[in-house]
Amino acid sequence: MNLYSAGKVAFRSLRANKMRSILTMLGMIIGVAAVIIMVAIGAGANQRISAQIASVGSNLLLVVPGSTTSGGLRSGFGGAPTLTMTDARAIGKELTSVRAASPTMRSSGPVVYGNQNWSTILQGGAPEYLEMREWNVVSGRNFTPQELEAASKVCLLGQTVSDYLFGTEDPVGKIVRIKRSPFTVVGILDRKGQSPQGQDQDDTVFLPITTMQKKLSGSAHMGAVGVIVVQAVDADRVKEAERQVVELLRQRHRIAQGGTDDFSVRNLSEMLALAESATRIMSLLLGGIASVSLLVGGIGIMNIMLVSVTERTREIGIRMAVGARERDILSQFLIEAVILALTGGAVGIVLGAGGAMLTSQLAGWTTVISPAAVFLAFGFSAAVGVFFGFYPARKASRMDPIEALRYE
Amino acid sequence: MGVAAIEVSGLVKTYRLGDVLVEALKGVDLSISAGEFLAVMGPSGSGKSTLMNILGCLDRPTSGKYLLDGEEVGGLSRDGRAILRRSRLGFVFQGFNLLSRLSARENVELPMIYDGTSAADRHERALSALSSVGLADRAHHLPSQLSGGQQQRVAIARAIVNTPALILADEPTGNLDSVTSDEILGIFQRLNDERGITMVLVTHETDIALFAKRVIRFLDGRIVEDRVVENRRRPPAPRENAG
Numbered sequence A: 001m002n003l004y005s006a007g008k009v010a011f012r013s014l015r016a017n018k019m020r021s022i023l024t025m026l027g028m029i030i031g032v033a034a035v036i037i038m039v040a041i042g043a044g045a046n047q048r049i050s051a052q053i054a055s056v057g058s059n060l061l062l063v064v065p066g067s068t069t070s071g072g073l074r075s076g077f078g079g080a081p082t083l084t085m086t087d088a089r090a091i092g093k094e095l096t097s098v099r100a101a102s103p104t105m106r107s108s109g110p111v112v113y114g115n116q117n118w119s120t121i122l123q124g125g126a127p128e129y130l131e132m133r134e135w136n137v138v139s140g141r142n143f144t145p146q147e148l149e150a151a152s153k154v155c156l157l158g159q160t161v162s163d164y165l166f167g168t169e170d171p172v173g174k175i176v177r178i179k180r181s182p183f184t185v186v187g188i189l190d191r192k193g194q195s196p197q198g199q200d201q202d203d204t205v206f207l208p209i210t211t212m213q214k215k216l217s218g219s220a221h222m223g224a225v226g227v228i229v230v231q232a233v234d235a236d237r238v239k240e241a242e243r244q245v246v247e248l249l250r251q252r253h254r255i256a257q258g259g260t261d262d263f264s265v266r267n268l269s270e271m272l273a274l275a276e277s278a279t280r281i282m283s284l285l286l287g288g289i290a291s292v293s294l295l296v297g298g299i300g301i302m303n304i305m306l307v308s309v310t311e312r313t314r315e316i317g318i319r320m321a322v323g324a325r326e327r328d329i330l331s332q333f334l335i336e337a338v339i340l341a342l343t344g345g346a347v348g349i350v351l352g353a354g355g356a357m358l359t360s361q362l363a364g365w366t367t368v369i370s371p372a373a374v375f376l377a378f379g380f381s382a383a384v385g386v387f388f389g390f391y392p393a394r395k396a397s398r399m400d401p402i403e404a405l406r407y408e
Numbered sequence B: 001m002g003v004a005a006i007e008v009s010g011l012v013k014t015y016r017l018g019d020v021l022v023e024a025l026k027g028v029d030l031s032i033s034a035g036e037f038l039a040v041m042g043p044s045g046s047g048k049s050t051l052m053n054i055l056g057c058l059d060r061p062t063s064g065k066y067l068l069d070g071e072e073v074g075g076l077s078r079d080g081r082a083i084l085r086r087s088r089l090g091f092v093f094q095g096f097n098l099l100s101r102l103s104a105r106e107n108v109e110l111p112m113i114y115d116g117t118s119a120a121d122r123h124e125r126a127l128s129a130l131s132s133v134g135l136a137d138r139a140h141h142l143p144s145q146l147s148g149g150q151q152q153r154v155a156i157a158r159a160i161v162n163t164p165a166l167i168l169a170d171e172p173t174g175n176l177d178s179v180t181s182d183e184i185l186g187i188f189q190r191l192n193d194e195r196g197i198t199m200v201l202v203t204h205e206t207d208i209a210l211f212a213k214r215v216i217r218f219l220d221g222r223i224v225e226d227r228v229v230e231n232r233r234r235p236p237a238p239r240e241n242a243g
Helices: A003-016 A018-056 A085-094 A128-132 A145-149 A159-166 A209-217 A235-252 A268-311 A313-321 A326-362 A371-397 A401-406 B048-055 B078-088 B104-113 B119-132 B148-160 B178-195
Strands: A060-065 A098-103 A105-113 A116-125 A137-140 A154-157 A175-178 A181-189 A204-208 A228-232 A263-267 B004-017 B020-033 B037-041 B063-068 B089-092 B166-170 B198-202 B214-219 B222-228
Touching: A003 A018, A003 A326, A018 A268, A018 A326, A018 A371, A060 A235, A060 A268, A085 A098, A085 A228, A085 A235, A098 A116, A098 A128, A098 A235, A105 A159, A105 A209, A116 A128, A116 A159, A116 A209, A128 A228, A145 A209, A154 A159, A154 A175, A159 A181, A159 A204, A181 A204, A204 A209, A228 A235, A235 A263, A263 A268, A268 A313, A268 A326, A268 A371, A313 A326, A313 A401, A326 A371, A326 B078, B004 B048, B004 B198, B020 B048, B020 B063, B020 B198, B020 B222, B037 B048, B037 B178, B048 B166, B048 B198, B078 B089, B089 B148, B104 B119, B104 B148, B119 B148, B148 B166, B148 B178, B166 B178, B178 B198
Parallel strands: A116 A204, A154 A181, B037 B198, B037 B214, B089 B166, B166 B198
Antiparallel strands: A060 A228, A060 A263, A098 A228, A105 A116, A105 A175, A137 A181, A154 A204, A175 A181, B004 B020, B004 B063, B214 B222
C-alpha cells in the first residue's frame, strides 16, 4: 500500500469519527499552542535583556566611590567622594587593558526653554562617555575635549527632554537655561529606551563634567567625580581591566596592604549576563511545563487509537483476509495517529502564534516567535504521533485474522 | 480431474482452551483438483471451519502438510500468507464482511490496494468484477444501501478481482433467503464453470451442498464421507433485476 492511499484511508476513518478526532486533536492543539506561547514569551524576555545589554554598552566597568568612616559611622559605597578627575584620567591613559575611561556625575535640575520647563537628570561626563555607551548623536555634535577642558556651557539633549521642551522645533544652536545658567544645545542624543531598571534613559541632559562641577554643583569637594565608567579593550580583557583598575586606584589612594578599598568596581556585563541566564532558565522552565501538556495530548492520541483499534477489529480482520500485511495495518494506524498529531500541531502553532501576539498586545510583553520554535513544535508533534501511535498500531497489526473476523 | 490444486495430508490442529487441549482436526487427508467445486458439511464444532481457515492460509496447521499448487504453504510466515491470500485466494463469508464506510467499488478494490495496483487499474478491474456479478450500476452504493444478496455479490466481486485460483466460501448463504441463496450459488457455479476457479464451500444445508460437484462430511475432526454429487442442482432461470 503506498503512502497516498494509506493517507486517504486514514483520513476517511478520522472523518468518520469527526467529534472524536477533533477532541483528540484538541489535546495536541493546547499542548503545542502552550509551548509556542511560552517559548515566545521566554524568547521575548531574552531579546529584551539582550537589547538592554547592548544599550548599556559592552565591556563596561563601573568604578564607584567608596565608603568612609566618620565618627564610627560607615557610609555605603558612593557615600564619599573618593574618586577624582585625575583618577579617571589615569585609568584612561595608564592601563593597557582599558580602552577609555570617563568620569561621570549625576544630579538633577530643571531645564528651561522659553516658557517650557522640564526637570531632568543632568549627566556630566567626558566626550568619550557617549561612545562607550554606544550612544549616537543624531543631530548636531558631541562636545569636544577643548570644551571639556574649558568647562564650556554646552549640552546635548536626550530625546525625551528635546520632545518636551522643543516639540517639533530643532533645538540645536538654541539656548536653554539649566539651574539659571544659559547653555548652548550642541546636539541631540539618539533614542535609547528603558534601562534595565526601567528608567527612561532618554530623559537626560548630557554636559561636560567640568562644567557641571564648576557652574552647577558648587560642591565642597572640587574635582571629585561620581562614577568612573571604564571600557575594556575587548570582552576577554574585562577581568584584567578590573584587576588593573583596582591595583592602580589602591596605589593612587595609598591604601596599605590589607586595607579596605575606598571604591568598588562593578562589572556590568557580568550582571546582565546573569540576568540573561536567569531568563533563559525561566523560558526553559516555561517550555518544560508546556511540554507536559504536549505529552498529555500524546497520551490522548494513544488512548483514542487504542479504542479505535478495538472498535475496528473486524475491519482489521477483513483487511488481513484480503491480503494486508502486518506493515500495511501498522502504517494505516500509525498514519492516522500522525495525522491527528500533525493537524493538531499545525492548528496549535497558529493558535499559539495568535496567543503570543495577543499576549504582547494585552500585557505589553515582548514575544518572539522564532521559525525554529515553529519547526520544532511541528516536528515534535509528528514525533508524538509516531511515538504514541506506535503501540496501538502494532497491537492492530499483530491481531490474529481469524479472531479479528469473528469479533462482534 | 486434472492436477490436484490442494493436497492436504495428516493435517492436525490443536487449540488450547484454558487448560484443555482441543483437537479440532485429527489427521485430515484431502485432495482437491483444480476446477473442482467441493462442499464441506458437518455439524458445528466438527472441524470444517478450522479446515477452511487453514486452507485459506488464515491459520497454520499444528502438524501435517498443505500443498497449494504443489507448493508447501503450511509453514509460511504471516506476511507470506498475507501475500498468498491476496494473490491466489478469495474469501466469501457468511456475514459479507464489507467495510461499511466504503462504497461497493472501493470494497472490491481492497485486495488491490495492498499489492500496488495503480488507481486507474483498480477502478477498471473493480468495475468489471462488479459487472460480472451483475452490480455494475451499484458501484457507488454503500453496503448499507444494498440488500443482503447484493452485499454478498459485492463480496464475491472482491474475492474474484485478483483472479484467484481458489475461492473459499464459509456459509455464504447463512444470512440469505433461499431464493437469494440459489442466485449466489448460481454465481459460484458460473465462476467455476467459466473461469475454472476451484471452489470450496462450507455449508450445513444439504440443498446448498447439492450445487457442488463433490461433498465431504466432517465429524469430530475427521472426514467421514466423501462422495460425488449425482444430481447437481442448478439455479432457476435468472430473474430480471435480480437482488
